[in-house]
Amino acid sequence: MTKMDVIRRADHEVVLNEDERADSSGDEGSCREGIATKVGSERAYHENDDRKSSSPKHGDSGKQVVVATKQERTTMEADAGESSSQKELDDQLESARAEMVEAREENQRLKIYLDRIVKDYRTLQTQFYDITQQEKTKKSTDPVDDHQENEHELVSLTLGRSSREPKRDGENYKTSSRGENHDEQVKKSLSLGLHYTFEASKSDTNETLPNLSPVNSFGEPKEEAGETWQRSKALKTMRGGDDEVIMQQNPAKKARVSVRARCDTPTMNDGCQWRKYGQKIAKGNPCPRAYYRCTAAPSCPVRKQVQRCAEDMTILTTTYEGTHNHPLPISATSMASTTSAAASMLLSGSSSSSGSGPSFNSGTIAVDLHGQKYYLPDNSKSKQFYLNNSSLSSSSPYPTITLDLTSSPSSAASHFSRFTASTYGPAIQKVAPTSLNFGSSESSNAMAPWGNGFLTTSSQYSHSRNQLGTLNIGRPAMDQSNIYDQFCMQKINDHLAAATSQQTQLPADTIAAATKAITADPSFQSALAAALSSIIGTGTGGSATGGANPGCGNNLVPKWGPVTNSFSSSPPPNGNPCASYLNKTTSSQPPASSKTIFVPLSLPFSTPSNASASPADKSDRAN
DNA sequence: CGCTTTTGACCCGCGC
DNA sequence: GCGCGGGTCAAAAGCG
Numbered sequence: 001m002t003k004m005d006v007i008r009r010a011d012h013e014v015v016l017n018e019d020e021r022a023d024s025s026g027d028e029g030s031c032r033e034g035i036a037t038k039v040g041s042e043r044a045y046h047e048n049d050d051r052k053s054s055s056p057k058h059g060d061s062g063k064q065v066v067v068a069t070k071q072e073r074t075t076m077e078a079d080a081g082e083s084s085s086q087k088e089l090d091d092q093l094e095s096a097r098a099e100m101v102e103a104r105e106e107n108q109r110l111k112i113y114l115d116r117i118v119k120d121y122r123t124l125q126t127q128f129y130d131i132t133q134q135e136k137t138k139k140s141t142d143p144v145d146d147h148q149e150n151e152h153e154l155v156s157l158t159l160g161r162s163s164r165e166p167k168r169d170g171e172n173y174k175t176s177s178r179g180e181n182h183d184e185q186v187k188k189s190l191s192l193g194l195h196y197t198f199e200a201s202k203s204d205t206n207e208t209l210p211n212l213s214p215v216n217s218f219g220e221p222k223e224e225a226g227e228t229w230q231r232s233k234a235l236k237t238m239r240g241g242d243d244e245v246i247m248q249q250n251p252a253k254k255a256r257v258s259v260r261a262r263c264d265t266p267t268m269n270d271g272c273q274w275r276k277y278g279q280k281i282a283k284g285n286p287c288p289r290a291y292y293r294c295t296a297a298p299s300c301p302v303r304k305q306v307q308r309c310a311e312d313m314t315i316l317t318t319t320y321e322g323t324h325n326h327p328l329p330i331s332a333t334s335m336a337s338t339t340s341a342a343a344s345m346l347l348s349g350s351s352s353s354s355g356s357g358p359s360f361n362s363g364t365i366a367v368d369l370h371g372q373k374y375y376l377p378d379n380s381k382s383k384q385f386y387l388n389n390s391s392l393s394s395s396s397p398y399p400t401i402t403l404d405l406t407s408s409p410s411s412a413a414s415h416f417s418r419f420t421a422s423t424y425g426p427a428i429q430k431v432a433p434t435s436l437n438f439g440s441s442e443s444s445n446a447m448a449p450w451g452n453g454f455l456t457t458s459s460q461y462s463h464s465r466n467q468l469g470t471l472n473i474g475r476p477a478m479d480q481s482n483i484y485d486q487f488c489m490q491k492i493n494d495h496l497a498a499a500t501s502q503q504t505q506l507p508a509d510t511i512a513a514a515t516k517a518i519t520a521d522p523s524f525q526s527a528l529a530a531a532l533s534s535i536i537g538t539g540t541g542g543s544a545t546g547g548a549n550p551g552c553g554n555n556l557v558p559k560w561g562p563v564t565n566s567f568s569s570s571p572p573p574n575g576n577p578c579a580s581y582l583n584k585t586t587s588s589q590p591p592a593s594s595k596t597i598f599v600p601l602s603l604p605f606s607t608p609s610n611a612s613a614s615p616a617d618k619s620d621r622a623n
Numbered sequence: 624c625g626c627t628t629t630t631g632a633c634c635c636g637c638g639c
Numbered sequence: 640g641c642g643c644g645g646g647t648c649a650a651a652a653g654c655g
Binding site: 277278279295 | 630
Binding site: 277278289291 | 644645646647648649653
């Protein structure tokens with residue numbers, strides 16, 4: 001502080017002020033975020049400094065500045081005497097120069113901070129390399145046992161960095177399921193995945209995939225011709241793509257989240273913009289299946305399939321696949337987060353499904369829905385077993401979570417919603433005697449503990465909700481949506497890490513483990529609840545985005561009733577996944593290899609009307 | 624004119 | 640190898 005001392009001698013008042021500023025701004029605990037700003041201001045100070053430095057090459061010396069100022073003042077006093085204006089100018093000059101000195105000191109501190117951060121970063125990077133190298137060495141010796149660990153690590157390393165083509169996603173699963181040498185796949189994927197992670201952040205890695213396949217390893221000598229074409233296609237895509245394409249890489253991409261709801265409109269309003277790119281008549285279902293692609297961003301990989309149930313035309317099954325790589329409309333954040341969370345957890349829980357079939361742990365399944373815990377004995381009479389390989393395709397290898405928002409006939413007062421976690425094998429459904437209150441209005445937000453859109457697992461909220469006995473799901477407020485989205489995605493990522501780490505402790509190939517991870521995770525439950533609110537409370541969805549798909553949430557209100565009489569117990573007449581699903585979910589004699597938990601929902605929807613006739617209404621006609 | 628939808632063709636995986 | 644079915648592409652048509 002020698003410089004400041006000199007200045008203090010020259011002008012006490014100014015230096016005092018500057019001293020205070022220096023103290024306040026020189027906080028050692030300043031966060032990293034502030035450094036960039038301060039560094040930026042540093043440059044400004046320098047420029048200012050250069051401009052104000054009249055005498056050559058003295059800009060770095062505070063003493064010289066002060067001396068010059070003293071001389072100037074002395075001269076002025078001698079020649080023209082004191083005048084108020086001159087004093088003011090003098091003071092300003094002193095103040096500015098003191099600022100310059102203080103800024104230099106601050107800049108020095110910031111540089112020190114920056115150096116420290118860079119050093120820390122490099123240290124961590126070195127450690128990271130060391131750890132990964134050790135893991136690689138270790139896994140090469142024991143690939144089978146390390147598979148899960150590897151997946152865990154890889155998932156952690158590559159969250160949200162997928163640019164994989166959807167086409168290839170399916171191929172990954174299919175190829176893996178074909179029974180290729182899994183150990184070899186693991187080895188290859190291990191090395192190549194890590195390699196690409198380090199050397200090419202844009203590489204199309206498959207680290208996050210449950211079933212690692214050489215298909216995703218570029219330059220793999222064993223690749224087939226067709227796969228080569230697809231691979232080159234994917235390479236082209238990712239090389240030509242921007243960072244958003246890279247960021248779209250997400251383990252959730254291959255998982256599917258299916259939502260079944262009663263809806264009169266062709267599609268559910270989830271807040272996103274969709275473009276229909278295809279329509280097919282699925283076998284066994286006269287209703288065509290429509291294929292939609294997210295158009296909010298050109299490179300967005302998210303797609304959805306919409307199909308009506310053959311047996312109950314009011315039931316619409318929407319299956320989401322992928323993760324948005326762009327900012328979402330407010331009304332779409334909930335659904336997107338939910339699908340991401342559900343899919344991520346599905347993958348993390350089923351990532352070891354390459355081996356034996358799913359098996360369930362005995363005992364009870366605990367469902368903690370935002371603090372509301374439900375326990376279902378393994379032999380509970382209320383549980384319903386069914387097999388659900390896929391919501392849309394009975395032969396689909398995709399892990400699928402089905403959110404069933406249709407009603408149940410067994411409850412006159414409250415309507416049931418089924419949450420189905422389905423992977424390659426039996427799905428788990430859970431029953432819980434609680435009530436979900438989906439509110440999209442301001443009032444509901446005010447009443448709901450987390451109805452303002454902030455998903456939370458706070459015990460306080462859970463407690464209050466428990467007291468109410470009602471689970472209120474509110475729509476995120478407009479001004480809070482960003483925070484909500486960030487929080488939700490953070491929770492999703494947190495869960496991914498948790499789920500994958502948990503995976504190492506669970507028996508391999510245990511679907512129950514995956515389902516437990518899903519259902520016991522508050523973040524997913526939060527996201528699920530938010531998604532449901534997004535689906536049902538569609539006040540701002542389609543109208544806000546101008547999407548092609550009008551909302552049906554408002555239509556849900558009058559239509560929402562115990563209609564599951566249509567859920568006939570007769571076997572599915574065909575391979576229609578929708579019908580199959582219905583029958584399976586309501587079967588009184590379900591397969592003994594899955595569990596069912598119902599989450600009864602009371603749905604006092606308060607959704608503004610925004611549905612409108614859509615050209616997609618014609619989608620129901622034959623293809 | 625630009626965007627979306629339609630729709631037949633095509634690709635691919637899978638089962639036989 | 641062939642056929643089937645799911646999924647996607649892309650040109651044409653529709654729409655505002």
